[in-house]
Amino acid sequence: METPSISPAAVLVQFPPGCDSLLDRCVLIMHTMDPIEKADLTLLLGEQWRASIGAREDMHRSIQTMDIGRANPPDKPLRHEGLEFVRPGFGVKVGKAGSLSSRIAILHALANVEQWAIDTALDNMARFGYYTQAIAGTALKNQIEHEETQEFRMPNKFFDDFVQMASDEAKHFKWLNERLESQGAHYGDLPVHASIWDSCTDTAKSALARMAVVHMTIESRGLDVNPATIARFDRSGDQDSAKMLQKIHEDEVTHVQIGHRWFCYLLKRHEGIGSGSEAIPASFGASGSQDIDQDGDGDLYEFRQVIPEGQEDTVDLVEAQRRKRFQEVVVQYFKGALKPPFNTVDREKGGLTRGWYEPLVVVRERSGLKLAIRRAADKKAKEAEAAAPASTATEGLVDSGASSVQSAPEPVAPASNSQTAPSTDAQA
Numbered sequence: 001m002e003t004p005s006i007s008p009a010a011v012l013v014q015f016p017p018g019c020d021s022l023l024d025r026c027v028l029i030m031h032t033m034d035p036i037e038k039a040d041l042t043l044l045l046g047e048q049w050r051a052s053i054g055a056r057e058d059m060h061r062s063i064q065t066m067d068i069g070r071a072n073p074p075d076k077p078l079r080h081e082g083l084e085f086v087r088p089g090f091g092v093k094v095g096k097a098g099s100l101s102s103r104i105a106i107l108h109a110l111a112n113v114e115q116w117a118i119d120t121a122l123d124n125m126a127r128f129g130y131y132t133q134a135i136a137g138t139a140l141k142n143q144i145e146h147e148e149t150q151e152f153r154m155p156n157k158f159f160d161d162f163v164q165m166a167s168d169e170a171k172h173f174k175w176l177n178e179r180l181e182s183q184g185a186h187y188g189d190l191p192v193h194a195s196i197w198d199s200c201t202d203t204a205k206s207a208l209a210r211m212a213v214v215h216m217t218i219e220s221r222g223l224d225v226n227p228a229t230i231a232r233f234d235r236s237g238d239q240d241s242a243k244m245l246q247k248i249h250e251d252e253v254t255h256v257q258i259g260h261r262w263f264c265y266l267l268k269r270h271e272g273i274g275s276g277s278e279a280i281p282a283s284f285g286a287s288g289s290q291d292i293d294q295d296g297d298g299d300l301y302e303f304r305q306v307i308p309e310g311q312e313d314t315v316d317l318v319e320a321q322r323r324k325r326f327q328e329v330v331v332q333y334f335k336g337a338l339k340p341p342f343n344t345v346d347r348e349k350g351g352l353t354r355g356w357y358e359p360l361v362v363v364r365e366r367s368g369l370k371l372a373i374r375r376a377a378d379k380k381a382k383e384a385e386a387a388a389p390a391s392t393a394t395e396g397l398v399d400s401g402a403s404s405v406q407s408a409p410e411p412v413a414p415a416s417n418s419q420t421a422p423s424t425d426a427q428a
Contacts, residue, residue: 035173082188083192114169117165118169137207173187175244203333224347
C-alpha cells in the first residue's frame with residue numbers, strides 16, 4: 001500500500017478567506033463535523049505547513065510563510081450528528097478478527113480513535129502554542145515572582161511536530177475508512193465513544209500532563225496491543241488490512257517520540273531538569289510502595305518496582321528526575337491502568353525505557369467489581385425504561401380513580417328531626 005502525500009478528495013477542500021493562520025485553521029478543522037472533510041482539511045494543512053517550513057528555512061524561495069496566529073480551541077470538537085455515542089466499554093464487542101463482522105468492528109473502532117487523534121494534535125497547538133507557567137503544568141523554577149503569569153510561546157518545532165502528527169492521523173483515518181468501504185461498511189455504522197477526548201479534557205490545563213497521559217501513556221499502550229491485532233488480521237487472511245495496520249503502527253512510534261520530546265522540553269525550560277550526570281539506580285523516585293488515593297473513592301494506586309533486583313539499568317540524574325516527574329503526573333491525571341505485557345522494543349524507540357513506566361504498573365483490585373456493578377446498573381436502568389410505558393399507564397388509572405373519588409360530592413347528612421333519639425354522648 002503506497003502512502004499518498006494528500007488524498008485526491010483533499011484538492012476539493014479549501015480554507016475560507018480570512019482563515020489564514022495556522023491556529024485559525026486548526027480550530028476551524030476542530031469545528032468541522034464531517035469526518036471525511038476533517039481529514040481532508042488536515043491533510044491540506046499539512047501540505048501547506050510543510051511548504052511554509054521550506055520557505056522559512058530558505059529565505060530565497062518565493063513561497064509565503066504561514067503565520068502561527070492565535071485562536072481559542074473549543075471545549076470539545078464537533079461531530080457528525082448521525083454518530084451514536086456510548087460510554088467506553090459499552091459499544092459493540094469487536095472480537096478477535098476471526099469473522100468479517102469482527103474485522104469491521106475493529107477497523108471502525110480504530111477509525112474512531114484516529115478522528116479524535118486528529119483533534120488532539122490540533123488542540124495541542126491551539127491550546128498550548130502560547131501558554132503561561134500555570135498552563136505548562138510545571139512547578140515554578142526558583143520561585144520567580146510573576147513567572148506564573150508570564151506568557152511563553154512554543155518553538156516552531158513544536159508546531160512542526162504536531163502538524164505532522166495531525167496529518168498522520170488524518171492519513172490513517174482515510175486508510176481505515178477506505179478499508180471499511182471496501183468491505184461494505186462506513187464510518188458511523190457502529191456506535192463510538194470519546195474516551196480519548198475525555199483524557200484531553202482532564203489535561204486541558206496542563207501541557208505537561210497532556211504529553212505524559214495522551215501521548216506517552218495512551219499512545220504507547222497502542223504500541224503494546226497493535227502487534228497482536230496485526231497478527232490476527234494476517235491469520236484471518238486479510239493481509240491488506242494487516243499491512244495497513246503495520247504502517248499505522250510505525251507512525252504511532254514517532255507520536256510517542258513527540259510526546260516524550262515536549263514533555264522533556266517543558267521540564268527543562270520551567271523546572272530546570274536538563275543537566276547533571278550523576279549515575280543513580282533507575283528506580284529513583286519509584287522504589288518501594290506508595291499508595292495514593294487518586295480518585296477519593298478508595299481505589300489505591302500502588303507504585304511497584306517490577307525490575308528484577310540487580311538488573312536495573314543506571315541513568316544520570318536528569319533522566320531519573322524526568323522519570324520521577326512522569327510518574328507523578330501520570331498518577332495525578334491518568335484514570336486507567338498500566339498493564340503488562342509491554343512492547344518494550346517499540347516503547348524504547350519512542351523514548352520510553354522500562355524505568356519510565358514499569359514502576360507505574362497499577363493494582364486496582366476493585367476495578368473489575370466496579371465495572372460489573374456499572375454494567376448491572378445500566379442493565380437494570382434499561383429494563384426499567386422498557387417497562388416504564390406499562391407502569392405509567394397503570395399509575396395513570398390509579399391516579400384517575402383516586403382523583404374521581406376525591407372529587408365526588410360528599411354525602412348530605414339527613415335533616416335533623418326533633419323526634420330522633422338523642423345520641424348516647426348527648427345523654428351522657
